[in-house]
Amino acid sequence: MTTQQKQMVGVAVASLVLGIVGLILIGPLGSIxxxxxxxxxxxxIKKNPDMLAGxxxxxxxxxxxxxxxxxxxxxxxxxxxxxxxxxVKARDTAQENICINNMRMIDAAKDQAAIEHNYMDGTTVxxxxxxxxxxxxxxxxxxxxxxxxxxxxxxxxxxxxEHGTLSDSMNRK
Numbered sequence: 001m002t003t004q005q006k007q008m009v010g011v012a013v014a015s016l017v018l019g020i021v022g023l024i025l026i027g028p029l030g031s032i033x034x035x036x037x038x039x040x041x042x043x044x045i046k047k048n049p050d051m052l053a054g055x056x057x058x059x060x061x062x063x064x065x066x067x068x069x070x071x072x073x074x075x076x077x078x079x080x081x082x083x084x085x086x087x088v089k090a091r092d093t094a095q096e097n098i099c100i101n102n103m104r105m106i107d108a109a110k111d112q113a114a115i116e117h118n119y120m121d122g123t124t125v126x127x128x129x130x131x132x133x134x135x136x137x138x139x140x141x142x143x144x145x146x147x148x149x150x151x152x153x154x155x156x157x158x159x160x161x162e163h164g165t166l167s168d169s170m171n172r173k
Contacts (some may be wrong), residue, residue, distance in 0.1 A: 092145075094144075095143075095144040095145045096145075096163055096169060096172075098143075098144050099143045099144065099145065099147065099160050099162065099163045099169065100163070100166065100169045100170060102141040102142075102143065102149065102160075103149065103157070103158045103159070103160060103163075103165075103166040103169070104166065105134060105141065106130065106134070106138070106141065106149060106151060106158040107157065107158050107166060108133070109130045109131075109132075109133035109134050109138075110125045110130050110151055110154065110158070111154075112133045113125045113129040113130055113132065113133060114154050116129075117129065119154055120154070121153075121154050121155040122153050122154060122155055123153060123154050124151065124152075124153045124154075125151060125153075125154065127151060130151055138151075143160050143161075143162055143163070145162040145163065146162060147160040147161040147162030147163060148160070148161045149161075152165075
């Protein structure tokens with residue numbers, strides 16, 4: 001066996017080994033190099049008919065490489081289809097939690113203003129008085145989903161146009 005033949009068998013073996021490594025790792029680490037080595041080995045081995053064993057290894061590496069690439073093409077969209085709804089749900093839950101916390105702050109500020117000004121149940125506390133008890137004022141509280149907050153009279157929960165009243169939102173949890 002000549003040196004060139006030994007090199008081509010080596011490339012064919014490398015193609016097969018890379019294909020197996022890629023199959024174990026299920027990724028481009030072995031599949032793309034396996035395809036490249038397999039094509040190089042096949043093109044060189046075709047020139048020499050004495051290299052039948054090398055051609056078989058090169059072909060096996062090519063097949064493994066292409067199977068893995070096809071698997072990756074199928075699995076990545078499938079993984080995205082599973083993951084994206086979870087991300088959307090997590091984002092919506094986080095936005096609702098922020099809104100609930102904002103409504104809790106409005107409720108606490110409304111109660112503090114009512115105590116200070118001796119308001120009775122059913123009285124609407126003015127926004128300016130509620131703002132005094134909020135760090136960034138009433139206008140500084142923003143619903144992340146784009147809803148608008150309503151203070152509501154004493155005895156009623158604050159509300160958000162997107163998430164409903166404070167008690168409704170907390171009951172959904």
